[in-house]
Amino acid sequence: QFHTIKYEDLKWDESLGQGSFTRIFKGEKTDYRDGEKHTTEVLLKELDPDHKNCWESFFEAASFMSQISHKHLLHVYGVSVHGDKNIMVQEFVKHGALDLYLKREKSLSVSWKLNVAKQLACVLNFLEEQSIIHGNICAKNLLLVREEDPSQGISPFIKLSDPGINVAMLGKDVIMHRIPWIAPESLAAPDNLTHECDKWSFGATVWEIFNNGNPPLQDNTKPHVFYENKQQLPPSQWTELADLIGQCMSYDLAFRPSCRSIIRQLNSLVTSGNNDDHTVFDERY
Numbered sequence: 001q002f003h004t005i006k007y008e009d010l011k012w013d014e015s016l017g018q019g020s021f022t023r024i025f026k027g028e029k030t031d032y033r034d035g036e037k038h039t040t041e042v043l044l045k046e047l048d049p050d051h052k053n054c055w056e057s058f059f060e061a062a063s064f065m066s067q068i069s070h071k072h073l074l075h076v077y078g079v080s081v082h083g084d085k086n087i088m089v090q091e092f093v094k095h096g097a098l099d100l101y102l103k104r105e106k107s108l109s110v111s112w113k114l115n116v117a118k119q120l121a122c123v124l125n126f127l128e129e130q131s132i133i134h135g136n137i138c139a140k141n142l143l144l145v146r147e148e149d150p151s152q153g154i155s156p157f158i159k160l161s162d163p164g165i166n167v168a169m170l171g172k173d174v175i176m177h178r179i180p181w182i183a184p185e186s187l188a189a190p191d192n193l194t195h196e197c198d199k200w201s202f203g204a205t206v207w208e209i210f211n212n213g214n215p216p217l218q219d220n221t222k223p224h225v226f227y228e229n230k231q232q233l234p235p236s237q238w239t240e241l242a243d244l245i246g247q248c249m250s251y252d253l254a255f256r257p258s259c260r261s262i263i264r265q266l267n268s269l270v271t272s273g274n275n276d277d278h279t280v281f282d283e284r285y
């Protein structure tokens with residue numbers, strides 16, 4: 001269910017950091033087509049050898065990404081296994097993960113943020129139509145293919161990355177670190193994710209996007225208390241935005257909006273031009 005790539009056709013360049021249980025490197029893959037040698041720039045995502053028991057879930061994520069294609073879904077070329085190394089070979093996305101970009105770029109406009117949120121809603125809708133659950137939607141798993149260039153009228157372009165190791169495979173402590181992105185009902189039953197779980201995570205991710213990648217919970221917050229007390233993330237001063245995030249992050253999953261409603265509400269959140277000046281979240285959060 002996915003393409004296997006020969007280890008000797010891969011070349012490792014610089015390390016680009018690490019996700020949870022994985023290390024990522026810039027690299028190249030070589031393939032020989034119609035007698036010619038083609039070299040492609042790739043992202044090599046290595047599963048940590050001390051988590052090799054998760055290799056099935058790691059490759060499940062790869063096959064998940066290989067089975068469907070959408071303009072806002074990351075392309076996965078295939079996988080390579082060499083000794084105790086499990087490697088997922090992905091398209092190299094120029095500007096990397098959105099969580100770091102949000103933290104770095106402090107003056108992103110509200111229309112930039114709205115545009116990115118709409119792209120995420122679009123791929124969320126596509127996944128729901130394909131009855132596919134991602135299970136790990138967050139700014140860390142959004143990749144920035146193209147920066148905006150207002151002078152050329154070029155808007156940002158994002159892709160959703162693979163979901164990584166299935167949350168059911170992860171220990172309790174790791175699941176705790178997924179609060180507040182993981183839906184509350186998934187804490188108790190991480191092995192039966194629903195489309196509603198992805199909507200909860202969508203709400204938390206939109207919150208991140210509009211909050212410049214600031215951490216949703218203060219370090220001193222005990223994660224499980226947040227759900228026990230049915231707490232919400234600090235609301236935006238932009239009421240319509242706060243309402244949408246609040247609907248997606250309903251503790252009662254029946255109250256979470258359909259993807260169509262999410263898209264409709266995002267489209268009605270027109271940037272009335274002047275809301276770029278006032279802060280959508282006040283600075284103390």
Ligand SMILES: N#Cc1ccc(Nc2nc(N)cc(-n3ccc(CO)n3)n2)cc1
Pocket residue numbers: 016019024043074090091092093094095096097140141143161162
């Ligand atoms: N400096 C810098 C820099 C770093 C990465 C990229 N590119 C890229 N391409 C992908 N296909 C996936 C990722 N990821 C990054 C985190 C995760 C975790 O999921 N993936 N980064 C480009 C520049």
